[in-house]
Amino acid sequence: MRTKMAKILLWSLAALVACTFGGTASAQYKATMKLASATPMDHPYNVGAKKFADLIKERTQGRIEIKIYPAGQLGKGEREMTEGVQQGAIDLLVTSTGPMGGFSPSINILDFPFLFRDYQHVDSVLDGPIGRRLLDDFEKANLKGLAFWENGFRHLTNSKKPVRNVEDARGLKIRTMENKVHLAAWKAAGLNPTPMAWGEVFTALQQRVIDGQENPVAVIHSTKLWEAGQKYFSFTAHVYSPALLLINKKLFEAMPKEDQEIFLKTALEVAQFQRKINRDAEEEKLKEMETKGVTVVRDVDRDSFKRAMSPVYDEFSSQFPRSQIEEIMNAK
Ligand code: EAX
Numbered sequence: 001m002r003t004k005m006a007k008i009l010l011w012s013l014a015a016l017v018a019c020t021f022g023g024t025a026s027a028q029y030k031a032t033m034k035l036a037s038a039t040p041m042d043h044p045y046n047v048g049a050k051k052f053a054d055l056i057k058e059r060t061q062g063r064i065e066i067k068i069y070p071a072g073q074l075g076k077g078e079r080e081m082t083e084g085v086q087q088g089a090i091d092l093l094v095t096s097t098g099p100m101g102g103f104s105p106s107i108n109i110l111d112f113p114f115l116f117r118d119y120q121h122v123d124s125v126l127d128g129p130i131g132r133r134l135l136d137d138f139e140k141a142n143l144k145g146l147a148f149w150e151n152g153f154r155h156l157t158n159s160k161k162p163v164r165n166v167e168d169a170r171g172l173k174i175r176t177m178e179n180k181v182h183l184a185a186w187k188a189a190g191l192n193p194t195p196m197a198w199g200e201v202f203t204a205l206q207q208r209v210i211d212g213q214e215n216p217v218a219v220i221h222s223t224k225l226w227e228a229g230q231k232y233f234s235f236t237a238h239v240y241s242p243a244l245l246l247i248n249k250k251l252f253e254a255m256p257k258e259d260q261e262i263f264l265k266t267a268l269e270v271a272q273f274q275r276k277i278n279r280d281a282e283e284e285k286l287k288e289m290e291t292k293g294v295t296v297v298r299d300v301d302r303d304s305f306k307r308a309m310s311p312v313y314d315e316f317s318s319q320f321p322r323s324q325i326e327e328i329m330n331a332k
């Protein structure tokens with residue numbers, strides 16, 4: 001850790017000297033960075049991360065190399081890996097925003113059930129002033145949010161029975177992310193939710209410690225949850241889960257301005273690519289899951305879940321007043 005900080009300080013000094021005595025700082029700046037994620041290499045987080053790394057290497061003439069560490073190699077969950085980014089042990093992280101509330105409380109506003117109408121609504125909020133404000137808020141925690149990538153609309157899976165409405169789901173023991181809004185929403189719906197780091201979920205499902213979990217199709221598919229007994233998938237789309245490309249703020253600010261611009265521009269460019277590949281592949285992944293014996297319930301009574309989860313809006317109204325919620329809900 002101390003070496004890491006020393007390296008950052010040295011590079012900052014080199015950049016300062018280079019700027020002061022001529023020569024562009026970026027020509028001197030070289031770095032090898034570690035980018036982590038919790039999902040397997042074929043998950044859209046890492047397809048995006050690979051494209052990002054390739055473009056950064058190309059656009060910095062090979063001066064900045066980004067090595068990808070997928071599938072929780074650098075930590076059992078996203079909250080823990082975010083702490084690693086804060087401390088400088090990990091340089092970049094692609095993560096769901098779900099466990100980020102402890103780092104930047106304002107981000108939890110995105111976790112409310114049935115907040116977003118569709119992908120177009122998602123993109124207009126995340127790529128507009130509201131999204132910009134939420135990204136900026138991370139800077140207080142020594143984290144720089146480079147762009148919103150995508151996890152996706154979350155759906156319920158379980159090992160016990162087909163779930164068509166909230167009554168069918170009542171009493172199920174399900175894992176949620178370490179996220180207070182999600183926990184409260186599932187409790188209000190009459191389920192029995194437990195927060196858990198993603199790296200512990202597969203085993204907990206396999207051992208039937210929990211009956212189910214909820215995640216976007218790409219996470220369920222890339223982690224092969226049917227092999228842990230998740231035989232029933234319900235298209236609840238109860239929450240839209242953004243992802244974030246985060247970088248350690250001190251590391252980012254120690255980079256020459258030109259390289260900072262390259263990182264920001266590339267992160268936003270890859271965001272569009274990464275969201276598209278996530279969305280385009282969803283139907284094909286669902287079909288493949290059916291070939292693996294998963295019962296996919298598409299005709300879910302989503303209104304029953306929406307009604308049952310609606311008390312969370314009042315429960316958190318002191319932190320997230322109706323006006324803030326409506327600013328998002330009414331965005332075009
Ligand atoms: O970010 O923890 C979760 O359920 C996340 O959706 C997953 O790790 C991908």
